[in-house]
Amino acid sequence: MTGRDPVTLDFYAAEAQAYAGRSRAAEHARIAAFAAALPAGGSVLELGCGGGQDSEALLARGFAVTPTDGSPELASQAARRLGRPVEVLLFEDLDESDAFDGVWANACLLHVPRQALSAIIGKVQAALKPSGVFYASFKAGTAEGRDRFGRYYNYPSSDWLHGAYGADCWRKLDIDEDMGGGYDGEPTRWLHVLAFKMP
Numbered sequence: 001m002t003g004r005d006p007v008t009l010d011f012y013a014a015e016a017q018a019y020a021g022r023s024r025a026a027e028h029a030r031i032a033a034f035a036a037a038l039p040a041g042g043s044v045l046e047l048g049c050g051g052g053q054d055s056e057a058l059l060a061r062g063f064a065v066t067p068t069d070g071s072p073e074l075a076s077q078a079a080r081r082l083g084r085p086v087e088v089l090l091f092e093d094l095d096e097s098d099a100f101d102g103v104w105a106n107a108c109l110l111h112v113p114r115q116a117l118s119a120i121i122g123k124v125q126a127a128l129k130p131s132g133v134f135y136a137s138f139k140a141g142t143a144e145g146r147d148r149f150g151r152y153y154n155y156p157s158s159d160w161l162h163g164a165y166g167a168d169c170w171r172k173l174d175i176d177e178d179m180g181g182g183y184d185g186e187p188t189r190w191l192h193v194l195a196f197k198m199p
Contacts, residue, residue, distance in 0.1 A: 048108020052078030
């Protein structure tokens with residue numbers, strides 16, 4: 001089962017410059033909590049880096065960051081911001097083992113079809129070193145669907161995410177909720193997941 005949605009990728013291809021260039025602050029509070037769980041100078045893989053704002057903030061904290069995005073057009077925009085190459089990587093093509101101290105996936109795995117999400121999370125878990133930390137965020141809901149731009153969202157509940165992650169497979173799995181926004185300008189209920197791999 002593929003983790004990609006062609007319509008969603010087409011949106012980011014067409015809107016890459018506007019999407020990457022919009023006024024958007026890095027997720028500093030979330031990054032601080034994530035960073036606190038990492039060793040100094042640790043290795044971080046960012047999935048779905050978009051315009052590169054979060055990778056920029058993680059690099060500023062001294063981490064060895066590997067920024068990636070599934071959209072070649074967004075990867076190009078992020079590379080301009082960061083002044084370094086950004087790999088084009090689709091989630092299902094992640095094939096690393098015990099490679100990273102942390103994986104940062106802000107507002108990207110929310111585009112993975114529901115039936116593929118557990119397998120993608122398994123790939124992330126495999127890519128983490130023992131005791132590694134994994135952050136991801138999702139637009140909350142009760143059933144998969146599309147927004148007004150046609151982008152696919154899995155729209156999970158907290159309980160559904162616990163099942164998709166396999167809570168027993170992690171040393172610790174924290175899910176919290178807050179209100180925020182997004183590119184569509186709509187008030188959005190967000191779920192934030194911080195998962196810690198077994199030692």
